Amino acid sequence: MAIVKNIRRWTRIVPVRFARAPDANNPDIDSGTPDANAPDPDDRGFVPAQPGAASLPVGLDESLAEAARPETRVRLIREDMENGGALFITVSDNAILAITSPAPGTALPGQRNMMIKFRARAAGECLIRVMFGAEDGPIIHRLRVVVNALRDVRIAAHVPTINGAIVNDSTGTPVPARSTRTDANIRDLIAQANAIYFPYGIRFVLDAAINRAGALNFANRGMVNDMTNEFGLTTANNRVNGAVNMYFVPQIGSAAEVDQVGGSANSARGNPNTFGSLIADMAAGGQTIAHELGHVLNLVNDPRGQFVHVNTVNDPASPGTGREVRSDIVSRRRLMWAFTNLLADPNMPYRSDVGYGAGQPGAMLAVKQLDRDRTDLEMREVQRAAARLNALAGP
Amino acid sequence: MVGGLSVGSCQSTDPTSKSQDHKFREEKKMNLPLELERMLSEGEWRAIELAEQLGNKAWPAIKNGASMSGYRSRQVAMACAGRIGGDTAGIILAQGLSDGNVNVRLTAAAQLSVNPPENAKTAVLETLSKSSELDIREMLALAAGYLPGKDTMEVLRPLAEGKDVLGFNARSALAKLGDPEARKQLISSLSSKEPRVRYETLAQLRYVNDRTLAKYAKDLLWDKASALLIGPERNRRFRRVCDQAVDTLVYLMKLSPPFPTTAETIYSDSELLQVSQMIK
Numbered sequence: 001m002a003i004v005k006n007i008r009r010w011t012r013i014v015p016v017r018f019a020r021a022p023d024a025n026n027p028d029i030d031s032g033t034p035d036a037n038a039p040d041p042d043d044r045g046f047v048p049a050q051p052g053a054a055s056l057p058v059g060l061d062e063s064l065a066e067a068a069r070p071e072t073r074v075r076l077i078r079e080d081m082e083n084g085g086a087l088f089i090t091v092s093d094n095a096i097l098a099i100t101s102p103a104p105g106t107a108l109p110g111q112r113n114m115m116i117k118f119r120a121r122a123a124g125e126c127l128i129r130v131m132f133g134a135e136d137g138p139i140i141h142r143l144r145v146v147v148n149a150l151r152d153v154r155i156a157a158h159v160p161t162i163n164g165a166i167v168n169d170s171t172g173t174p175v176p177a178r179s180t181r182t183d184a185n186i187r188d189l190i191a192q193a194n195a196i197y198f199p200y201g202i203r204f205v206l207d208a209a210i211n212r213a214g215a216l217n218f219a220n221r222g223m224v225n226d227m228t229n230e231f232g233l234t235t236a237n238n239r240v241n242g243a244v245n246m247y248f249v250p251q252i253g254s255a256a257e258v259d260q261v262g263g264s265a266n267s268a269r270g271n272p273n274t275f276g277s278l279i280a281d282m283a284a285g286g287q288t289i290a291h292e293l294g295h296v297l298n299l300v301n302d303p304r305g306q307f308v309h310v311n312t313v314n315d316p317a318s319p320g321t322g323r324e325v326r327s328d329i330v331s332r333r334r335l336m337w338a339f340t341n342l343l344a345d346p347n348m349p350y351r352s353d354v355g356y357g358a359g360q361p362g363a364m365l366a367v368k369q370l371d372r373d374r375t376d377l378e379m380r381e382v383q384r385a386a387a388r389l390n391a392l393a394g395p
Numbered sequence: 396m397v398g399g400l401s402v403g404s405c406q407s408t409d410p411t412s413k414s415q416d417h418k419f420r421e422e423k424k425m426n427l428p429l430e431l432e433r434m435l436s437e438g439e440w441r442a443i444e445l446a447e448q449l450g451n452k453a454w455p456a457i458k459n460g461a462s463m464s465g466y467r468s469r470q471v472a473m474a475c476a477g478r479i480g481g482d483t484a485g486i487i488l489a490q491g492l493s494d495g496n497v498n499v500r501l502t503a504a505a506q507l508s509v510n511p512p513e514n515a516k517t518a519v520l521e522t523l524s525k526s527s528e529l530d531i532r533e534m535l536a537l538a539a540g541y542l543p544g545k546d547t548m549e550v551l552r553p554l555a556e557g558k559d560v561l562g563f564n565a566r567s568a569l570a571k572l573g574d575p576e577a578r579k580q581l582i583s584s585l586s587s588k589e590p591r592v593r594y595e596t597l598a599q600l601r602y603v604n605d606r607t608l609a610k611y612a613k614d615l616l617w618d619k620a621s622a623l624l625i626g627p628e629r630n631r632r633f634r635r636v637c638d639q640a641v642d643t644l645v646y647l648m649k650l651s652p653p654f655p656t657t658a659e660t661i662y663s664d665s666e667l668l669q670v671s672q673m674i675k
Contacts, residue, residue, distance in 0.1 A: 242443075270623055295628055305633060387504075
């Protein structure tokens with residue numbers, strides 16, 4: 001295994017690494033929309049975090065027979081090693097997952113970017129190991145795989161009519177009293193959010209009927225100002241207990257904020273009586289819905305209450321999404337990034353494409369706990385919050 | 396407006412109408428268990444309210460639902476059983492803990508975490524000690540606190556050493572069961588330098604539900620440290636330790652303050668003062 005690399009003083013050698021596989025067939029594709037079967041490995045803090053490997057979340061629909069379950073895929077990239085080195089894949093526990101590609105005993109192709117596919121068998125953890133030279137050769141890399149059985153979270157969707165003073169949107173058109181979304185559009189958005197959450201073991205199940213009967217009288221027509229009590233009044237409207245109540249509205253915010261706010265939500269853990277989410281018509285994709293559902297499922301769960309998002313902290317001087325404290329590319333890859341887009345950086349173009357399309361923030365939830373990062377363990381927290389939605393009210 | 400009877404006030408002159416209507420209602424009532432079974436077979440969440448309304452008459456349908464092939468049916472059956480409670484619920488929920496689908500297991504554990512029937516004890520303790528599913532174990536640790544016995548203490552003690560949520564819940568359960576060391580730890584957590592720890596511990600005093608602990612909550616009635624962000628993301632406000640202290644005092648001492656208390660309320664100074672005067 002020849003490794004050709006210039007070294008000044010010291011450097012870390014990375015023969016191979018795992019990465020998300022946005023395209024089902026082409027391992028050379030680096031970027032693409034979220035896909036339930038192409039999870040994003042939490043490869044942050046490789047060395048300090050146990051078990052010294054990236055962590056890959058994988059969803060498991062227990063209601064499907066094993067053969068009917070979709071294949072999960074992940075890429076293996078030869079970072080510092082030559083393409084000619086023979087690499088084989090093994091699994092530490094075949095009861096958890098079965099490798100479907102490459103075939104058993106077959107080496108990975110001699111190319112930089114390689115595709116690995118497998119099928120989940122049972123919930124639990126195991127390691128995918130990269131062996132050098134032969135199936136029983138030395139292990140040169142490994143990936144911790146966490147297979148999560150799907151936890152259903154019920155969603156009750158509402159499309160209320162909001163009466164009030166007429167306000168024009170940014171194009172000069174009056175904001176309508178009710179969202180223009182169709183039932184099909186709402187179902188499609190939830191399906192997109194499910195593609196993001198599937199690896200983390202969460203599936204949102206929309207009630208059969210979407211409630212369009214609600215009526216609210218607020219300051220501005222078609223607008224819910226989430227900086228006032230209008231948020232709580234909305235989430236109380238036709239509320240369904242035991243479900244996440246999601247309200248699709250034309251606009252969110254004050255009259256001065258038209259076309260600025262895509263969504264708003266509060267935590268089911270901190271707000272047991274009023275939790276829910278607002279989605280504005282400007283939210284076109286499932287990423288915004290998934291982000292707001294993250295808030296409902298108690299993200300970001302900072303025990304000191306400082307972080308509002310993975311990159312912003314609570315600061316009364318910065319009302320809204322908080323004060324920005326970091327802008328690294330890993331934070332930009334995370335679902336709980338505060339903003340709906342990434343501005344292009346002409347000097348460092350890689351910063352505006354973090355693997356989910358140009359200008360698109362990512363959809364990753366943290367699986368690991370890194371030292372002192374109070375925004376971590378997101379996967380565990382969404383599972384915990386989802387589980388407790390089923391509980392009877394306690395004291 | 397002149398003439399005629401409005402539709403709303405129209406009365407039938409048919410003497411048999413009332414009895415027929417009564418008969419129809421009776422028939423409908425008689426069929427409610429069947430309706431419950433239909434709802435369960437379709438996994439409808441509305442079944443929970445109907446089961447609660449039917450009470451003990453709901454059990455045949457719930458028992459059937461708990462073994463239906465669709466996991467959603469079994470999941471809703473668990474929620475129905477938990478809502479009614481009692482020994483039959485204990486048998487069904489215990490069965491749910493070993494179901495092949497995580498949603499059924501979670502719903503069973505969630506119901507048991509609040510009001511576990513005694514006959515579910517063996518299943519609760521066994522799942523608590525053997526399951527690899529952390530969220531289920533966290534909820535069952537709370538269930539164990541309602542199920543006294545030496546065997547419960549033995550299962551909880553090693554778990555209580557953890558610093559995670561499971562450890563916290565296990566310590567709370569031990570405290571609820573009267574374990575002196577766990578109580579000591581719980582009380583010392585009320586002096587933690589972290590406001591969130593004081594806040595969460597105050598909430599656990601309600602779970603422990605011992606009026607003698609109210610004096611510790613009283614000490615935190617003027618602790619205005621920021622503890623938990625509540626409200627929508629763009630309008631976050633801190634709930635303080637003292638707000639949780641109010642909720643805990645109201646619960647433990649069965650107070651009826653002249654203002655509403657909720658888990659999302661940030662109380663005014665005058666409301667804090669009123670509570671402090673009520674517990675003097």
